[in-house]
Amino acid sequence: MENEILQIANEVVELLSKNNLTITTAESCTGGMIGAALTEIAGVSSYYKEGIITYSNEAKMKYLKVKEETLKKFGAVSEDTAIQMALGAMQNADSDISVAVTGIAGPDGGTKEKPNGLVYICVKNGNNYTVEKNIFSGNRHSVRVQTVVKALNMVKNTINSWF
Numbered sequence: 001m002e003n004e005i006l007q008i009a010n011e012v013v014e015l016l017s018k019n020n021l022t023i024t025t026a027e028s029c030t031g032g033m034i035g036a037a038l039t040e041i042a043g044v045s046s047y048y049k050e051g052i053i054t055y056s057n058e059a060k061m062k063y064l065k066v067k068e069e070t071l072k073k074f075g076a077v078s079e080d081t082a083i084q085m086a087l088g089a090m091q092n093a094d095s096d097i098s099v100a101v102t103g104i105a106g107p108d109g110g111t112k113e114k115p116n117g118l119v120y121i122c123v124k125n126g127n128n129y130t131v132e133k134n135i136f137s138g139n140r141h142s143v144r145v146q147t148v149v150k151a152l153n154m155v156k157n158t159i160n161s162w163f
Contacts, residue, residue, distance in 0.1 A: 002145070004149055005037045005145065005148055005149055005152065006037065006040055006041075008037075008149060008152040008153060008156065009037040009038050009040060009041055009152055010041050011156055012038065012152055012155050012156050012159070013038065013041040013043065013044050013047065015156060015159040015160070016044075016047035016048075016097075016159070017043065017046070017047060019159060019162075019163050021047060021096040021097055021159065022047050022048070022049050022093070022094075022095040022096050022097070023038070023047060023048055023049065023095055023096070023097045023098065023099065023155065024048075024049045024050050024051070024052070024089045024090060024092070024093035024095040024097070024098045024099075025038070025048075025050075025051040025052070025089065025098070025099055025100075026051075026052045026054060026064055026085040026086060026088065026089035026098060026099070026100040026101075027051065027052070027053050027054070027100070027101050028053070028054055028055055028060070028076065028085075028101060028102040028103065029101060029102060029103040029104065029105045029119060029143070029144060029147065030101050030144050030147050030148055030151075031053055031055065031144070032051060032053045033144055033145075033147075033148045034051070034099060034101065034148050034151055034152065035048070035051030037148055037152065049093040049094070049095045050089075050092075050093045050095075052064065052089055052092070054066075054085070057071050057076055060076065060081065060084075060085060060102075063088070063092070064084065064085045064087075064088030064089055064092070064100075065084065065087075065088040065091075066081055066084040066085060066088060067084060070084055075114065076102055077102050077103055077104055077114055077118055077119075077120065078102070078120060079120050079122075079131050079133065081102050081120070082100050082101070082102050082120035082121065082122035082131050083100075083122050083124075083129060083131055085100035085102060085122065086098045086099065086100035086122040086123065086124040086129060086131075087124060087129075089124075090124050096125060096126075097123065097124065097125045097155065097158065097159070098123070098124045099121070099122070099123050099124075099151050099152075099154065099155050100121070100122045100123075100124075101119060101120070101121050101122075101147055101151055102119070102120050103117075103118055103119030103120060103134075103143070103147060104116050104117065104118050104119070105117075105119075105140045105143045105144050105147075106139070106140050106143060107139070107140060115135065116143070117134075117135050117136040117137055117138070117143050118133070118134070118135050119133075119134045119135075119136060119143070119147045119150075120132070120133055120134070121134065121147065121150055121151045121154055123151075123154045123155055123158045125158055125159075125162055130154060130157075130158060132150070132154065134146075134147070134150060
């Protein structure tokens, strides 16, 4: 799976380069794995503006301007939070695209309503965004890796549909 991540990250960087686009990442459950995948690719510094790891609710509010009301009403692991994370990241970095992930990697923390493996991924470009709810299976590492693969593929699809 890690080779797949590098392959997709390389494809994303090629698309960013080809279209002269910049990207920013906002990560919770992946703890910087998306940014790490992108920065494995030589030359990405021209396109990768910044990565923000906001593991706590306080960090999501402070650095990404996620609204406290959103966190109280929907929780950190929600579509609304993912959208606000992506918007905050894009605005902070003044990037063309942002990708945000928030979820429960497990093995603890899951509930019946929000099970382990639940991850929301949002990709934002301009005034548009795509958000997907995913329920990944496996251990903590596997959930995080699956999230990175899905997030990078969503970025790739967004760029391809944009141009």
